[in-house]
Amino acid sequence: MSQSILGNQRGEVIPGAALRTETWWLLPATVVLVLGAFIVYSTWAAFQNAHYFVAPYLSPFYSPCLSKSCLHPSFGVGLPDIRMPIIGLVSPAFLILWGPGLFRLTCYYYRKAYYRSFWLSPPSCAVRDAHESYTGETRFPLVFQNLHRYAWYVAVVFICLLTWDAILAFRFSNGFGIGVGTLVMSLNVFFLAGYTFSCHSCRHLCGGNVNRFHQAPLRYRVWRFVSRLNERHPLFAWLSLFSVGLTDLYIRLLSMGVIRDLRIL
Numbered sequence: 001m002s003q004s005i006l007g008n009q010r011g012e013v014i015p016g017a018a019l020r021t022e023t024w025w026l027l028p029a030t031v032v033l034v035l036g037a038f039i040v041y042s043t044w045a046a047f048q049n050a051h052y053f054v055a056p057y058l059s060p061f062y063s064p065c066l067s068k069s070c071l072h073p074s075f076g077v078g079l080p081d082i083r084m085p086i087i088g089l090v091s092p093a094f095l096i097l098w099g100p101g102l103f104r105l106t107c108y109y110y111r112k113a114y115y116r117s118f119w120l121s122p123p124s125c126a127v128r129d130a131h132e133s134y135t136g137e138t139r140f141p142l143v144f145q146n147l148h149r150y151a152w153y154v155a156v157v158f159i160c161l162l163t164w165d166a167i168l169a170f171r172f173s174n175g176f177g178i179g180v181g182t183l184v185m186s187l188n189v190f191f192l193a194g195y196t197f198s199c200h201s202c203r204h205l206c207g208g209n210v211n212r213f214h215q216a217p218l219r220y221r222v223w224r225f226v227s228r229l230n231e232r233h234p235l236f237a238w239l240s241l242f243s244v245g246l247t248d249l250y251i252r253l254l255s256m257g258v259i260r261d262l263r264i265l
């Protein structure tokens, strides 16, 4: 067989830049655009330290709100504010965003997405890798990707907190009610829970280390259910990304007086 088929000394089996001629770059380019836009928006929103609460809605970027200076301290308590030399008052968003941020950053699905689109390693199937060598996730800093299974527990805590916020979104100053914001916050929790419980680590937690499923029927049933969710993990990954950003945007625009909340009930 010729070398163009077997590959060169580096083990490359792709002659030229790519074996493909169609617009394979469209998907990685879209990922860069969408993921990049989310990172820019969420960082900007976290720095704002304003317009994240309008009764009874609290932005997911600021939940739980842990500082004394919070517009709506979660559970009615607030920790002393943190001030840094140049920055001044630290936004309460930065006290908590590391949790969901770490979970999403180390997600197996997002790793595939951003390794391909941001690092071009490789950008797509049958496209040449932009990098000379590959060391996997065995060295610093990528070895920290293995924290994902622990970040899952943190994410579950956030799902509980956001569920509580969604419940509070039914409590208006004049009693029980439903506004568009209530639906927006509830839908956000649904998508985030779908993303969290369809996680590969969750699936392993439910069904891993079981040699005989017939001896663990409950775990088998849970594992079957999570496996079905797991098939839709990429979908939940994107839906929850959009929903969390749009929920913050909705509450922000309400708080700024740009839009008005429609009361359904």
Ligand code: FES
Pocket: 103, 107, 108, 109, 110, 148, 195, 196, 198, 199, 200, 201, 202, 233
């Ligand atoms: S694999 Fe994506 S959240 Fe765990």
